[in-house]
Amino acid sequence: MRHIISIRDFERRDLDHLLHRAGEFAGGGFDRDLLAGKILSLLFFEPSTRTRMSFASAMARLGGTCISVDSMEASSIAKGETLADTVRVVSGYTDAIVLRHPKEGAARLASEFATVPVINAGDGAGQHPSQTLLDLYTIKQSMDLDGIEVGILGDLRYGRTAHSLAYALSLYDVNLHAIAPKGLEFPEGLVHELKGRGMEVRNHHDVRKVIRDLDVLYITRIQKERFPDLGSYYDVASSYRITPETLQGVKDRLILLHPLPRVDEIDPAVDSTPHARYFEQSRNGVPVRMALLSEVMG
Ligand code: NCD
Numbered sequence: 001m002r003h004i005i006s007i008r009d010f011e012r013r014d015l016d017h018l019l020h021r022a023g024e025f026a027g028g029g030f031d032r033d034l035l036a037g038k039i040l041s042l043l044f045f046e047p048s049t050r051t052r053m054s055f056a057s058a059m060a061r062l063g064g065t066c067i068s069v070d071s072m073e074a075s076s077i078a079k080g081e082t083l084a085d086t087v088r089v090v091s092g093y094t095d096a097i098v099l100r101h102p103k104e105g106a107a108r109l110a111s112e113f114a115t116v117p118v119i120n121a122g123d124g125a126g127q128h129p130s131q132t133l134l135d136l137y138t139i140k141q142s143m144d145l146d147g148i149e150v151g152i153l154g155d156l157r158y159g160r161t162a163h164s165l166a167y168a169l170s171l172y173d174v175n176l177h178a179i180a181p182k183g184l185e186f187p188e189g190l191v192h193e194l195k196g197r198g199m200e201v202r203n204h205h206d207v208r209k210v211i212r213d214l215d216v217l218y219i220t221r222i223q224k225e226r227f228p229d230l231g232s233y234y235d236v237a238s239s240y241r242i243t244p245e246t247l248q249g250v251k252d253r254l255i256l257l258h259p260l261p262r263v264d265e266i267d268p269a270v271d272s273t274p275h276a277r278y279f280e281q282s283r284n285g286v287p288v289r290m291a292l293l294s295e296v297m298g
Helices: 012-027 050-061 083-091 106-113 129-142 160-169 188-196 230-236 268-272 278-283 285-297
Strands: 039-044 065-069 096-101 118-123 148-153 174-179 200-204 216-219 255-257
Touching (some): 039 050, 039 083, 050 065, 050 096, 050 118, 050 285, 096 285, 106 118, 118 129, 129 160, 129 278, 129 285, 160 174, 160 188, 188 200, 255 278
Parallel strands (some): 039 065, 039 096, 096 118, 148 216
16 A cells, blocks of 8 residues: 655655656546546645645546545544544545645554555645645656756745655755745754755755756745744745846746745746746646556556
8 A cells, every 4th residue: 555645755766657657647648447436535624726626636537536525624523533533434435545634744644544545735834745746747847857956935944845845856966945034944854854865955045146046946835824923924924026027137947836825925927927837837736646646546
């Protein structure tokens, strides 16, 4: 049984295989009944648009069905049921479980009690591995993953997409620029791990000082919901924003990615520049999740 919990569990060849499979699904030449008769549970205990809907779309395109719970309030967790009991029960109804949960480590815990594969769709400030796969896929559409300069901008402290992506990039020959407002830098343990994996990590506070060196800029939202209080959120809110002016003098091949939703990190005027790839990136969620689901349940 294959759980998909953290990018740490992947080797480079696993990622390359999934990206290759995603390309095949995107090309359209696949069996539309590949997952016919299979049922996927979507347990989303935090808000979601892209992740939830692209998993559902991927499942539908492969002939399968989804059943879902959309909030803690609407589930028996509101009555005091533990996550362990919930996933034990849900395992009896479905062939795999996609779980989003506000607590870091929730997906790992669920995988210990589930009797079907668990896919982590975001565990608090932890990891978001399926997002990383579509991020890598989108980079690969424009350039090779080796020998590039990648900047990850924003909330590197709480951002799970930033954590997963940084891990994944350490499997490739990438120079990483960590660009964060003061106090929102990558957790020390993560930086230590990345360096141990041979990755160069350079720290910056101002994206304008480094953007001209980059091939990829991955922009993230400040994770307001993870801050201990609103005051500390407002101290850093709106501290960076990519505008057409910020892009003056950048490499022609620079691509801008964002897992979305954006709040005010990217001026909508940037959307029509040749650098913007974030809407294409969100579309790539479907073939990438088709590849993942077919691997887990096929
Ligand atoms: C991200 C998440 O939930 O971590 N969204 C997504 O899945 N595309 C990013 C975010 O919420 O900022």
